[in-house]
Amino acid sequence: MLHLVWSIRTHVISLLVVLATMLAAPAQPAHANAPSVTDVRLGKSGETTRFVLELSGKVEAKAFTLADPHRLIIDLPALDWELASDFVPSGRGLVGSFRYGLFRPGNARVVIDLAGPAAVSRSFVLPPDAATGRNWRIVFDLVATSDAAFRQNAGWPDARPSAPVASAPQPDMPARQPVSNARKVIVIDAGHGGVDPGAIGGRGTREKNVTLAFAKTLGDALRASGKYEVHLTRDTDIFIELRERVAIARRHNADLFISVHADSIERRDVRGASVYTLSETASDAEAARLARKENEADVIAGVDLGGEVDEVRNILIDLAQRETKNLSVRFAQTLIPKIAEVTPVLRNTHRFAGFRVLKAPDVPSVLIEMGFLTNSDDEVSLTSGTWRQKTAKALARGIDAYFAERMAEAAAQ
Ligand SMILES: [Zn+2]
Missing domain, CATH: 3.40.630.40 (Zn-dependent exopeptidases)
Structure with a gap:
């Protein structure tokens, strides 16, 4: 059913999700066959701040951090954003605020302004859950780190992508x-x-x-x-x-x-x-x-x-x-x-x-x-x-x- 592979190279988290096809596509997606983000949630539990994207389909995500200001970037394929039109992102815990949208053709992006130096301690994918009505979810858990450690890991995942x-x-x-x-x-x-x-x-x-x-x-x-x-x-x-x-x-x-x-x-x-x-x-x-x-x-x-x-x-x-x-x-x-x-x-x-x-x-x-x-x-x-x-x-x-x-x-x- 679900194959989940993720590799962690220093600051890079790659998520590859392959999933079955039983999910209905959203009506008239702006990007042909693109999954939709249907919800974005933030939670805080002890020292951990959890950032969750809920999605309708298979998605590969890459995360990396940038310094000055400190940000966590999540790169995704082109997606439809089916959030309420009056949805306004707000912050919680280590997430000061965040933004989402198309970054370039074929590439959507979430930019999280971190409230302080932080690292992704865990990231994983959850499959749809009929009991709760939840769809596919990508989860990032953030924990505070030292500024020095943050700076050491911050930067583009590979060679800086062509601008x-x-x-x-x-x-x-x-x-x-x-x-x-x-x-x-x-x-x-x-x-x-x-x-x-x-x-x-x-x-x-x-x-x-x-x-x-x-x-x-x-x-x-x-x-x-x-x-x-x-x-x-x-x-x-x-x-x-x-x-x-x-x-x-x-x-x-x-x-x-x-x-x-x-x-x-x-x-x-x-x-x-x-x-x-x-x-x-x-x-x-x-x-x-x-x-x-x-x-x-x-x-x-x-x-x-x-x-x-x-x-x-x-x-x-x-x-x-x-x-x-x-x-x-x-x-x-x-x-x-x-x-x-x-x-x-x-x-x-x-x-x-x-x-x-x-x-x-x-x-x-x-x-x-x-x-x-x-x-x-x-x-x-x-x-x-x-x-x-x-x-x-x-x-x-x-x-x-x-x-x-x-x-x-x-x-x-
Ligand atoms: Zn302006």
Whole structure:
């Protein structure tokens, strides 16, 4: 019936489950023949924290740890996640919090933020149990360990896998059409995705879903005008590294890059949209906080940043980027009044800080925080199709105005 093989190589736990086929597949899975995760549970017993994934089918899982911040990564094949839409992960014991979702095509991932240095003491698979109604379960038991031991074992299981950059989806990747028309190229970047949910609203709204829906609506509005060639960095619920988002804009020789986000903050009365451009020096503490948060997307998804940390600084000292920065600022300033026509905006709406996703040296780039998922009014707006339509149209008017200004300038020269 069940063959369970697991091998433990220092910090690596591989689980291979081969099982019979009597389990009904979920209705209309997003991934053909993929098992579903139907529940995620956390328990604490004495010194042990138990993390359980309940699944409908056969699955192979690999776990490894990463340091700074301390995380446990569980890599799985593509799965459907059939959790309640308002399910919000919370922590317990050694699990500070966790996230789940698609990491790259064919590869789902769970990222657990550890509350302290910890090791997997045991992992095993339990078959379905008719008596309790439980389905297949993968169980990880975590125990506290010393920081030194944790660091010694942390790292990629094998040689570091080729960065997702190589295997990441490359939506719209076919080479840009030969420049046979004068259409401006706009790359719209739906923030977060897959294993990185972004901010989470009071009603469980995920930023990653809000940004994707808005990016699609904006893309449709721009294409409908016939004036633009539009590409999305992602058109599904999948994780993409920040540097890959920048690379997509550059590969398309984009004339504009627009990264779409929604914010969250402790104070629930704060609401409104804001627009950000790149700067080495943040305009205020709030902008610096936001940039730190948005720049953590790769860490959140369990990516090792290696030596990338100083990239923003390195690029900023390049004077060649000054023109791009100027254009980014002017685009932001053109955009804001249009946004303010249809939705509340923050005071000092245009702010700047060191956002990694805005660092293409040759593509004018802005990051738009469309509102706060922590504000109930904004959360209603951000999840409304009507709001998306009118806001996308307002942005399209801003984009039209920006290019009209550029053309007028070019004609005057
Ligand atoms: Zn964001």
